[in-house]
Amino acid sequence: MRKTFVRFVFFLLYPVAFGNDCGPSEYKSAAGECCPMCNIGTVVRSDCTGDLSTTCKPCPPGTFISEPNGLHNCFTCRNCVESQGLYIQSRCTTIKDTVCDVLDGHYCIDYSNSQCFHAQKHSVCEPGQETKIPGTKTLDTICVNCPHGFFSPSGLSCTKWTDCKARNEIQIEIGSSVKDVICTPKRRGRYILIIPVATLFSIILYLWQRNKSFKLKCYTLQHPVEETTSANTTEPKYNTPEENSEEPVIS
Structure with a gap:
């Protein structure tokens, strides 16, 4: 393409560089004749000769x-070669060349004469970095390292480390440029919850036992235990033979 462009420019500048006695719409043939130029989309089949155009x-x-x-x-x-990061924006015709443009996610590395001849993919920021300036069709992506106290696992953007104290937690593992700190709940918080529950349970158990003992005492006072003695024991009474004989005889 570049050679073609150079040849075309040379053709246009040839009359200026070496002189041309022909008119603006004529060209000088190899025989030295001033011949009419061909229109766009066409080229010379044969030069003019004498009366023939x-x-x-x-x-x-x-x-x-x-x-x-x-x-x-x-x-x-x-x-327009896709492997070179280009695609066809408009197809070639007999009067104009193909127009190529840069594929998305690529930037031009060989640009001249208002045309891109080669493009390559944008750089991808590494973990621990973030994208400062996204890539364009003419510039590559610009990456910067995350400052201390920030992390980026995917290379897109830096995020501040988690503040464990603000969450009322303790830090058990430090962070880095690629990972966050690790927090865990404070253990004493569990004991603070257990102590009131245990105290309440003890109070309830004490009141229950006290109430049970009180009811037992009341029951004992209302229902005393009766003692049985030999004086209160009655023996069965048996009739003597004389008493039995006095009973009337039923016929």
Whole structure:
């Protein structure tokens, strides 16, 4: 593509550099004749001779010519190579070249004549870094290291370490540029919760036992235990034979 561009510029500047007695829309043939130029999209098939004008032919597919000219060959269309970070923005025609643009996530590293000829992927920030300036089509991504007290596990942005004290916790592991500190709840907080519960349970147990003892005493006073003696024991009474004989005889 660059060689084509150089040839085209040389063709345009040739009359200025070496002189040209022909008109602005003419070119000087190899025979020294001033011949009419071919229109855009066409090139010279045969130069003019005497009374015969220039004959032109259209550019074949895959070639183009974008200016009136006296050339015998068209320029080859440019290819936009994806592996070089480029894509086709507009396709080539007989009157204009292919227009390439930079793929997303890439930036141009070879730019000239308002065209990018090679692009590469944006740099990816490493863990412990963050993106200071995102990449563009002309500039690579700019990364910076996380300052002390911040971490970035993925390289996107730096996050401040967790403040364990603010969460009423204790720090059990220090942080780094790629990981956060590790906090854990304070253990004494558990004891603070257990002590009131244990105290309340002891009070309830004490009141329950006291109430049970009180009820037992009341029951004893209301229902005394009766002692049995020999005086209160009655023996069965048996009739004598005489008493039995006095009973009337039932016939």
